[in-house]
Amino acid sequence: MESHRDVLITEVALRDGSHAIRHQFTVDQVVAVAKGLDEANVPYIEVSHGDGLGGSSLQYGLSLTNEMELIEAAASVVKNAKIAVLLLPGIGTMPELKEAASLGAKMARIATHVTEADVSPQHISLAKELGLETVGFLMMSHMAPTAKLVEQAKLMESYGADTVYVVDSAGALLPYQVKERIRGLKDALTINVGFHAHNNLSLAMANTLAAIEEGSTRIDGSIRCLGAGAGNTQTEVLVSVLDKLGIQTGIDIYKMMDIAENIVAPILEKPQEITKDSLVLGYAGVYSSFLLHAQRASERFGIDSRDILIELGKRNVVGGQEDMILDVAAELANAK
Numbered sequence: 007m008e009s010h011r012d013v014l015i016t017e018v019a020l021r022d023g024s025h026a027i028r029h030q031f032t033v034d035q036v037v038a039v040a041k042g043l044d045e046a047n048v049p050y051i052e053v054s055h056g057d058g059l060g061g062s063s064l065q066y067g068l069s070l071t072n073e074m075e076l077i078e079a080a081a082s083v084v085k086n087a088k089i090a091v092l093l094l095p096g097i098g099t100m101p102e103l104k105e106a107a108s109l110g111a112k113m114a115r116i117a118t119h120v121t122e123a124d125v126s127p128q129h130i131s132l133a134k135e136l137g138l139e140t141v142g143f144l145m146m147s148h149m150a151p152t153a154k155l156v157e158q159a160k161l162m163e164s165y166g167a168d169t170v171y172v173v174d175s176a177g178a179l180l181p182y183q184v185k186e187r188i189r190g191l192k193d194a195l196t197i198n199v200g201f202h203a204h205n206n207l208s209l210a211m212a213n214t215l216a217a218i219e220e221g222s223t224r225i226d227g228s229i230r231c232l233g234a235g236a237g238n239t240q241t242e243v244l245v246s247v248l249d250k251l252g253i254q255t256g257i258d259i260y261k262m263m264d265i266a267e268n269i270v271a272p273i274l275e276k277p278q279e280i281t282k283d284s285l286v287l288g289y290a291g292v293y294s295s296f297l298l299h300a301q302r303a304s305e306r307f308g309i310d311s312r313d314i315l316i317e318l319g320k321r322n323v324v325g326g327q328e329d330m331i332l333d334v335a336a337e338l339a340n341a342k
């Protein structure tokens with residue numbers, strides 16, 4: 007029997023968490039996590055390279071395992087959960103989306119920078135043609151005022167998306183800003199509104215609750231906080247908090263705690279915490295997935311990683327401009 011769910015959770019550790027472990031997921035790890043999440047009755051499980059389909063590259067980081075193998079493996083072990091994939095037009099291609107669907111993906115999340123929804127119509131249409139549940143994912147949502155965000159979300163709705171997400175890629179939004187954005191979308195759209203948080207300012211839970219209060223019914227979390235930067239809203243904590251609030255997710259809390267402790271914690275290269283660098287991501291409004299790249303550039307050029315991140319924030323650098331991390335570090339080193 008289908009569980010009643012007030013809020014539908016998408017677990018993103020097997021995609022956003024890929025950034026945190028340098029895209030080194032193995033098939034065994036993905037199978038163990040996906041199987042556990044399915045048994046805990048998580049409705050959606052996202053599996054891809056951290057930067058989505060086709061992300062494995064020198065620019066974004068090479069994957070240990072071909073993501074299609076990971077998607078196929080996850081799809082083969084889940085009984086009820088739907089496997090989701092992320093696709094950034096310009097990184098992932100239509101053939102890759104078709105391949106992911108043929109391997110068992112049931113949801114496509116088409117991600118663009120918050121002001122660039124107009125690069126997504128073909129990908130959203132294809133996802134719909136393939137029979138996939140389709141989400142528009144507006145990244146770096148802190149960089150646009152609510153009116154702009156609403157305009158862009160309406161474009162995605164007009165292309166056929168079933169849901170549009172406000173994505174706080176940098177973990178830079180404050181609760182009142184989340185409320186304003188979700189309320190704007192709820193007032194203007196007829197489709198579902200989702201929210202994806204990062205915990206760089208320790209606000210992922212507060213922001214997620216603010217989003218739900220304003221009517222967001224699609225929410226992302228990462229178990230054990232396995233996501234870019236300081237991670238996302240910690241899923242097992244979120245389902246416990248929502249349960250206390252009387253908000254049904256249909257997810258088994260004990261099972262989630264056990265998977266977090268026994269399966270996911272050993273995958274983490276180090277425990278997820280808010281380090282000085284992840285704090286600066288949120289403070290400066292820098293894309294969470296830049297964290298490890300900036301730390302590597304810091305070692306290579308002998309520059310404080312915080313200075314690199316602050317400078318990237320001043321330059322309003324967005325996803326896809328990872329090459330700027332090296333440029334900025336080199337410039338700062340030359341200026342020393």
Ligand SMILES: C[C@H](O)CC(=O)C(=O)O
Pocket residue numbers: 022056057058094117145146173174175176202234294295325
């Ligand atoms: C490609 C990004 O990692 C997508 C995402 O999770 C975000 O913007 O946040």
Ligand SMILES: [Mn+2]
Pocket residue numbers: 022175202203204233234294
């Ligand atoms: Mn993210």
